[in-house]
Amino acid sequence: MAREQFRFFHPLRVRWAEVDRQGIVFNGHYLTYFDVAITEYWRAIGFPYPDALLTHGCDTFVKKATVEYHAPAGFDDVLDVGVRVARIGRSSMRFVLEIYRGQELLIEGEIVYVNADPATRKPTPVPGSLREAIGTYEVSALESA
């Protein structure tokens, strides 16, 4: 893995309230960082969350999250959260994320979303226009569905 694999990065600065007694970011907050960066990714590809999805009659729900911790971030660190879509299935999307402080990889992880009906939460196909927007944005080839 390397920074070059990501077209999209969202910068953010670690908040005081996010750092614990060990002087490092509490492990769960990286999922908030992932979420914040994915929101910006949706905006970057022209599908602002959640309105653009709701317009297509769907919403996303997290099905699986994984975080690997290589090195800790501390208070006031400026981090770059890399986001890319690694795979689009019929009704699921797998995001790959990496968090850097400069060139140092601190965190890597993935978020698998299921695309679903907002009311019933039953899986529905990923809209074609979303599939296209992601494909257009990500120059690199997606893994085949």
Next chain:
Amino acid sequence: MAREQFRFFHPLRVRWAEVDRQGIVFNGHYLTYFDVAITEYWRAIGFPYPDALLTHGCDTFVKKATVEYHAPAGFDDVLDVGVRVARIGRSSMRFVLEIYRGQELLIEGEIVYVNADPATRKPTPVPGSLREAIGTYEVSALESA
């Protein structure tokens, strides 16, 4: 102020994620503690939030919050959050809260809610049955409205 002023206490234990690099609970989290304890207060008086309020066509919104910090709480501390209603106005309710570790007063504060229409967020009168439930629960006389 003293512990005896409160009929209702909710106990909770400080979480690791709530403690910052100074080794003390981050100042904002006490508003979460207040909120958790008030939820239990609603349950104790037989008006579980938010369903009992919604049944009466209203909901509460925070209008003002104040926190005074006398001594810090640390990781794993068991705290008692005292809650009482100090005043019921036409459409507002003032809660007084104090947080103790044993007999030591750590935090005191107040939360002023406005009772409002859930859709328009415009103030509506506090339902009579809620007024009665609070009055019955709080033995001590409420400040006059």
Next chain:
Amino acid sequence: MAREQFRFFHPLRVRWAEVDRQGIVFNGHYLTYFDVAITEYWRAIGFPYPDALLTHGCDTFVKKATVEYHAPAGFDDVLDVGVRVARIGRSSMRFVLEIYRGQELLIEGEIVYVNADPATRKPTPVPGSLREAIGTYEVSALESA
């Protein structure tokens, strides 16, 4: 997987501040629930965190976290967080966690800790007394290291 696999459960109630606009617990908060329950697990086996570890000259750092979301929890739900140690390596420990609402499995996940020197954060062997305390507590056989 089933509730019977866990000797240890920690009950907790979902807080208002933990529920998002979808009406469900924000995905990252389950890592806080895991953390809270593991703290109680340490207490249950007689190794209260972090003092008992620090006494042995070590501390734990999260190396990997995984969460699988089967069904969402909502406001005021009472959850049981099951915790067990599935494997103890030379300097790592793998915790398996499952969150239930009654008999319904909502969440499963794992947390891998590395046991490390608090100052250098370099891995050190899991203390023998901790290994024994876990072994004694967990009746079921641990996976071999």
Next chain:
Amino acid sequence: MAREQFRFFHPLRVRWAEVDRQGIVFNGHYLTYFDVAITEYWRAIGFPYPDALLTHGCDTFVKKATVEYHAPAGFDDVLDVGVRVARIGRSSMRFVLEIYRGQELLIEGEIVYVNADPATRKPTPVPGSLREAIGTYEVSALESA
């Protein structure tokens, strides 16, 4: 009060995890916003927190916080958090904060810090150089101490 009273603003965007089931930012999170903006204020006046304070042998602890809620912020809103120091006492500092969405005032509040010895948490005088840095930054006259 008005936007013009503030020389310093910090912009931030509301995160998904900060919005509750009512579709609005949970009341306690505004204290996190205050804290984030005050950190940036320290940076702006050339006293980055906490290092510049620690160099002078002191740290700040929150003594009192007040928040008044005029209108709610929602997901993805871009907010401007205005910060100014309204008063410097012998060992205390009173910050006044206002949060705007465009020209609309949503939130106002204050944070009173005590300047203290990091170890004993006993009040110590605000360092002269900090007093000067704030005075230089704030064109408007401070309330007399």
